Amino acid sequence: METIYALSSGGVPAGIAVIRISGPRCRFVLETMIGAVPEPRRASLRSIRDGDGSEIDRGLVLWFPGPASFTGEDMVEFQVHGSRAVVRALRRRLDEVGGLVPAEPGEFTRRAFLAGRIDLTEAEGLADLLAAETESQRRQAATQAGGALRRLYGGWRERLIRIRALVEAEFDFAEEEDVPGSVAEEAWRDAGRLREEIVSHLAAAVQGERVRAGLQVVLLGHPNAGKSSLLNALAERDVAIVTEEAGTTRDLIEVHLDLGGWAVTVVDTAGLRIDAGRVEAEGIRRAIERGRAADLILWLRAPDDPGEAPAKMEIGGTEVWEVATKLDLLPERKAGRAEKRFESATEVFALSTVTGAGLGDLIGALRERVSSAGGAAGDIVPSRERHRNLLSRVVAELDRALDNGRVEAELRSEDLRRAGDELGRITGEIGVEDLLDVIFREFCIGK
Ligand SMILES: Nc1nc2c(ncn2[C@@H]2O[C@H](COP(=O)(O)OP(=O)(O)O)[C@@H](O)[C@H]2O)c(=O)[nH]1
Ligand SMILES: [Mg+2]
Structure with a gap:
């Protein structure tokens, strides 16, 4: 088994960089780079030395002898100053020491699994x-x-x-x-x-998979219905292009939201339009396909929307909520009530992304929907297909x-x-x- 090493702490620069090493060369690494094997499982502040004896950095060194380590092998952890230069020097030094290779993604966990330290469900959980x-x-x-x-x-x-x-x-x-x-x-x-x-x-299992992947919500509606504006309003940041030109959103744009602790993925789609050009038609096909596979479709329509809602057969069994948009454009007396136009919609909302009216109701309903689908804390549930x-x-x-x-x-x-x-x-x-x-x-x- 080769000895592997990796920067486990993510991007540099950062306050601290953690370099993890696992495999039979760990002891040798300690002897050559800090001149001793420290006490197991205790942090010791040491000079980490280069080939000529000069100090690369001073940092915490942890020694986890196998088999009672995460991977089951001998392991070493260096916690050093998180600069590019320190990390680069340490990598170079580890390559010089010999017998060490950079780790593949997930390789520490894979070794933990192969050594029987964790099972596959625990690896997936990690x-x-x-x-x-x-x-x-x-x-x-x-x-x-x-x-x-x-x-x-x-x-x-x-x-x-x-x-x-x-x-x-x-x-x-x-x-x-x-x-x-x-x-x-x-x-x-x-x-x-x-x-x-x-x-x-x-x-x-449905509950577990939904918590893991998030509630999948797809925005559908004719061009200019206000889909991208709603996505932006939901995301509270500009993630999709909002323009007055029909058919700009040709691809699917996905935003991951945290609604009161629950994951919701909102997908913005190209507008549905029969006479669309070919690129847009491809976007539309993908939009409907995505809607069929989603947990929930928000069917958006603007006050002047002449278009028909998609046929029930096109969207399959996915639940649909109807959303009347651009509430601010309606005269006051009509604004209060949104009548249902799409036969199989289970909820109807009316909102404006310009004034923010009605947005809270939709967000509240979404939160309700996702938390009721999510079960209780501490449930032991299957989480994958x-x-x-x-x-x-x-x-x-x-x-x-x-x-x-x-x-x-x-x-x-x-x-x-x-x-x-x-x-x-x-x-x-x-x-x-x-x-x-x-x-x-x-x-x-x-x-
Ligand atoms: N007055 C008003 N205009 C809106 C509202 N929502 C969107 N719009 C405008 O309607 C146009 C189309 O919106 P957009 O979100 O790009 O629609 P999409 O094609 O369905 O993605 C843009 O000019 C928006 O500024 C709203 O609530 N009120
Ligand atoms: Mg759009």
Whole structure:
């Protein structure tokens, strides 16, 4: 195994730069660069020395001997002054020492996984924790990174093994007389209870995935309906171009918002227009496609909007809220009420991004929508499609095993084994080699 190093603290210049090293050369690095191996797991202030003995910087040195380290290997951490020159000099020195290579993104975490220090769900939780932008994302990721899913799935897997042992013990007794079937029966009853637990956990997957990815809200409406203006108003900063020219927003623009601790992704789209030029038509196609996959469509229409709302079939089953824009342009007497024009809209709002009227109502409703979809703090929920798919397979195997119509107990026991294997795939104990690159690519360098 090569020894890897990386700047783990992000961009320089900064107050402090943290350089992390993991692998068998750590001890040698300490001996050559600070002339000693300090006390484990304690910060010591040392001179970090160059090849000619001169001081590169004075900083904190931490020594984490394996296997009780994050990666399971020997690890060293240098906390130095966060300047470009200090970091560059340290990198050069580490290259000179020899046997060290720069780490790939997520390589420290990958080594932690391979050493069995963490399981795959904890690695995913760490990736999510590093990417977290809102309180709900942080809480969910921290719960997962702390091993909540590992413990849950590990416990279920052990329970399945026990159930199988009891069921299979019966095979040997089957030939003998007067053995009551109750042990196996009780085991099957427990398998049924376990199935129920997994089904109700699986039902929370939608919630977990939404907290992780954020509520997806797509703005749709004809050109000049006020979509980009609304996006800007929501984002409280200029992220999309607002012009009076129709069809300027040709691409999709995404903004991540934090609405009272919940993540909401708002997507601005090209206006829907039948006679649009080709570039714009491509934008429109993408807009509708994005709307179909979203949690919520905001259908915007200006007072003078002649256009039709999209047909129900075009946007699929996505929930639609209708938003009457440019409220300030309406005469006072009409401004109070917004009548619904789009048949399947579940809510109607009226607002003006110029005066700000009505904006609070929409934001309040969005916040309500996302928090009610998000569940409670401390919930242990599947957070990825990967979990959801594998859990569905666990349930399918259990259903097969629990099907009393099948007489061969050996086959039913085999189904139980397969159910356990699917759980093992979630935690990464079984067959995940081809998945690792995908998962660890999400990380930044130095984690
Ligand atoms: N008076 C008024 N004008 C608005 C309002 N919202 C947007 N506009 C104007 O309407 C035009 C089109 O807005 P824009 O956000 O680019 O629409 P989009 O094509 O749907 O993205 C621009 O000139 C905006 O300044 C509003 O609430 N009141
Ligand atoms: Mg626009």
